[in-house]
Amino acid sequence: MSTVDRGAQQPGQQPGQQPGQQHGQQHGLVVDGKLRRVLGTPSLVLFGLAYLVPLTVFTTYGLVTTETSGHLATAYVVTTVVMAFTAVSYALNVRAHPSAGSAYTFVQRTFGARAGFLTGWVLMLDYLLLPMINYLVIGLYVNAQFPSVPAWLVVVVAVALVTTLTVVGITVVDKANVVLVGVQLVFAVVFVAVVVAQVGGADAPSLTAPFVSDELQWGTVFSGAAVLALSFLGFDAISTLSEEAREPRRTVPLAIILTTALGGVVFIVLSWASQTALPDWRSITDPDSAGLQVMTEAGGQLMASAFLAAYIAGCVASATASQVSVARVLFAMGRDGVLPRRLFGSLSARFLTPVGATLVVAAVSLLALVIDLGTLASIISFGALAAFSLVNVTVIKGYVVDGGRRSPRDLALYAVVPAVGFLLTLWLWTNLTALTFQVGGVWALVGVVYLAVLTRGFRRPTPQLAVDHTP
Template sequence: MSQATTPERASDVPSAPTLKRVLGVPALVLFGLVYMVPLTVFTTYGIVTEMTGGRVPLAYVITLVAMLFTARSYARMSAAYPYAGSAYVYTQRTFGGAIGFLAGWSLMLDYLFLPMINYLVIGIYLEAAFPGVPAWVFILGSIAVVTILNVVGIVSVARANFVIIAVQTVFILAFVVFGSASLAGREVDPLAPFVGDGSVEGVGVLFAGAAVLCLSFLGFDAVSTLAEEAKDATRSVPRAIMITTIAAGVIFIGLSFLAQLVFPSNEFADVDSAARDVMLAAGGEFLAVFFTAAYVAGAAGSALSSQASVSRIIYAMGRDGVLPKRVFGRLSARFQTPVVAILCVSAISLLAIWFDLALLSGMISFGALVAFAVVNLSVIKHFFVDRRERAGAAVVRNLVLPLIGFGLTVWLWTSLSAETFIVGLSWLAVGIVLLAIVTRGFRRPTPMLDLKES
């Protein structure tokens, strides 16, 4: 005689895995700074030095000003929509699914390439330190380690970030001490890093350099992707975004200023590893070796954080069906992380073995600036147009400031190289084709992300 089945209580039904809310403001700021890598100032140091005629600090000032307006827009939108997905979510909810998809697609360009550029520079500097070992060996090894840490979970990422930022802090202090000591007794012109060496003239090259340097500031954007893992996300994420942007800007300007005083030349042994010439001039072989260790640790930390961010954007896009939901829209029941998305990012990062540093830098900035522009417009649409917050100072907050941010990002975007535009626009074209497939020739609405938390 069969027994009647008892209906399962809601508490007995296992719930779908969700992201853990474990990160406070310090952890979010730490994540952003590690994502940026304080030593990332040296990633494109040689390239931007040649491009601007020795005016890297001035180019960083321009970039910081533009990024402050955009960071403020990200902070506003992260409070309005405290969910994983960053620019993808903000533009989707304000301009609709199609525009949101293209914004997320553009953002994925720089997120997919940022881990790649970190693996590339790890290979460049470790091969220089150990000439007998090819760069691809170091690239493969770092990809494996970073992937494992990301699969295990965001807590392991945060713990690793603390160690990495500590190593970089010690190096920065050492560089300041050695660099300052090397200037003793020398005739130094403190205005030289802002005036230049005369090899390149004009303001246009400064904006071109500033456009490349945008990749240095991607950490504030990365903070917004962890909104569903932050405690009190509507308050902690906006604060962390602004703190991260300002702190990083000060570090970048200060380090590039000292570097150009120590080595006032754009004649490098290798433009991709120009920082080694600076370190040798500041503190000899000891500082050069210390820099390599700290820089590689920082690049690994940035790869760790950037892979965490892009995997969550892919997860957000899979969760709403824009990407295959059964593949990308699921979390691991064991680790509560988007494992499939993490593995896909690792596979794409293998391209670091063949890509060029200058092109990668430009592509990251291309995708970032497109996303930055639409987030500034999202503030206007959400607060000024939809919510009609237009009284008094609200006009400045909701229209004037984001409009300035939009104008500055477009100016920087148009300063990128023609080669970057070719690749970047090709990426956008692929996104439009994918969108057409998902919407059956634009006859169906673009799937929208369900913002109800479990």
């Protein structure tokens, strides 16, 4: 997709019509419109880090720490290694397909429209639910610190705030991310410094216990690592902004790699510090809000209050970034005609953002009022790992099989790396719970049924995403 010259009349544009509206305007919405390219590499990395949430360690801290018998840090090392391979596959795919559809586009262009649709459908599972998990933990943590404030009220207020930000536009989100990510990183540095200052004492815990101890069981570590896949959805989300990035074939792949590397380091360091501050995992009283207990142990009530403020900032940043991303995936599918075009495939004439898709995501996010954290985290990881596995395969098919890239160097980059990524993500995927597979299986079955209806029993072709590429 080429950059629009806003001072010139475009092909098909009527006299007096604003650029970007030549595809038709209905009631303030730009149908089949184009997103604006305003993001560079730093903004994309900030977006990815906002999506990851540097403090997301505490979203599943209690759940995974108890699951792994106190080896959260080891689980994060495993997940980081797996995600590194998959991040390379995403970066390679973006170079070939720089559009807003992410894995939906990658699989569609490589394996066909039906495979693309089903991938997009599975991808929507984690994209739709990731904003919800942020709203859920905001409610849980605020209620844990201030029991008189009902969690449901906090959730509703947070959904309204984030939805407003995402409707107003990507540049507002970009500016908000600078502040929200900065607050988290400052707190993370202070927290780690406080913990490090305490480890020199006579009663200091073992520095290696968060990684290796007599209680280490690799089976539970792998199960925990599978759940932690949701923590790395930020690098995947960056690819959904390819139509709003400058020089997307260069900036987006670089941002994907940088975000994955930085996120992994931050997660491992914070998980180590957290388990060092609270070495006895059996003393966790409430797994859903165990981060407050860690902070109280590390620095008293003052540290706990500072953590709550920084953590809420992080959750708002992640909810904003994830809501922006899923709205653009839905926009890509709506513009394609896979989803109702009038609702999903239209842009606001004023803000040039997909308002209809954004409001649908906000409505789904209100399910945070009725779902529990453990189930939600596992279901999100189901969708993420399924999409990650397919993206790894598309690199092999697109570059080696179809593209003929078969020199020793090409085979190492385009075959070996994605093959390892595929096997590792598939391995983590199989470590999720049976309930997760039941929910994910039902979602996939609904997608197949919807596709059958959409194509009149598979007799009609599946609509394909039509996006021009920018070099």
